[in-house]
Amino acid sequence: MKRLLAACALSLGAAAQAAAPCAGTIYLSxxxxxxxxxxxxxxxxxxxxxxxxxxLANEKTVRGDMSLDPSWAEFWKAxxxxxxxxGSHTFDHVYVQxxxxxxxxxxxxxEQAGKLQQWTPAQYCQELRRVDERFHALTGAHLxxxxxxxxxxxxxxxxxxxxxxxxTHFAWAAAGFTGDELPxxxxxxxxxxxxxxxxxxxxxxxxxxxxxxxxxxxxxxANLEPLIVGLEQRGFCFATLRDHPDYPKQATP
Numbered sequence: 001m002k003r004l005l006a007a008c009a010l011s012l013g014a015a016a017q018a019a020a021p022c023a024g025t026i027y028l029s030x031x032x033x034x035x036x037x038x039x040x041x042x043x044x045x046x047x048x049x050x051x052x053x054x055x056l057a058n059e060k061t062v063r064g065d066m067s068l069d070p071s072w073a074e075f076w077k078a079x080x081x082x083x084x085x086x087g088s089h090t091f092d093h094v095y096v097q098x099x100x101x102x103x104x105x106x107x108x109x110x111e112q113a114g115k116l117q118q119w120t121p122a123q124y125c126q127e128l129r130r131v132d133e134r135f136h137a138l139t140g141a142h143l144x145x146x147x148x149x150x151x152x153x154x155x156x157x158x159x160x161x162x163x164x165x166x167x168t169h170f171a172w173a174a175a176g177f178t179g180d181e182l183p184x185x186x187x188x189x190x191x192x193x194x195x196x197x198x199x200x201x202x203x204x205x206x207x208x209x210x211x212x213x214x215x216x217x218x219x220x221x222a223n224l225e226p227l228i229v230g231l232e233q234r235g236f237c238f239a240t241l242r243d244h245p246d247y248p249k250q251a252t253p
Contacts, residue, residue: 023203023235028052034211035061037220055148057089073138085240087146091130122160172207175199180219
């Protein structure tokens with residue numbers, strides 16, 4: 001009987017701990033990139049039961065293909081099945097240039113890569129929707145009505161064009177910048193991790209990449225697990241941007 005009571009007490013204690021309120025919510029988000037860390041990130045999130053938000057562009061990967069090629073269909077299908085959220089990062093990873101009107105852009109990939117172009121709002125909208133069309137072809141699912149501008153660069157005209165076709169922009173918190181694209185010679189993984197664990201607060205959006213070409217000492221293998229564990233120890237919970245207060249409640253791309 002004593003053993004039974006002790007077991008019940010342990011069970012109730014564990015249940016109470018599991019039901020403890022969150023000290024706050026952190027929104028993990030990842031932009032496509034070289035995809036060198038894609039599987040590691042997916043495995044780490046799954047191990048912790050965390051759902052994140054992925055912003056997708058069709059970028060060159062370490063496999064020699066592109067991140068929205070059919071060769072990545074199984075990876076994206078698995079993330080859909082796990083319940084993650086997905087947004088547009090523009091199909092050709094298109095950077096908006098300074099200035100309000102017209103919308104001036106420079107694509108990083110695609111047929112017009114490296115060229116300055118002037119787009120109408122309809123053209124910018126179509127660039128966002130191209131990602132949804134490809135994602136649906138690969139997975140059978142649609143994107144959420146959200147987007148993130150490459151480099152976080154926006155203009156009033158680009159934001160308005162996106163809003164007009166149903167997309168809400170999500171950037172990231174200053175404390176949520178992982179620094180995974182900074183030179184590791186100047187910004188060590190340890191210092192970047194320490195800063196995030198110290199400064200992140202309730203409601204912050206974290207931004208990392210599924211792989212960065214330029215950083216020699218990759219951020220994710222060293223820091224993603226310790227970041228999650230450290231935030232969990234501080235009592236934080238995790239959610240996708242579908243649960244963010246700024247997520248559009250009715251708009252559909």
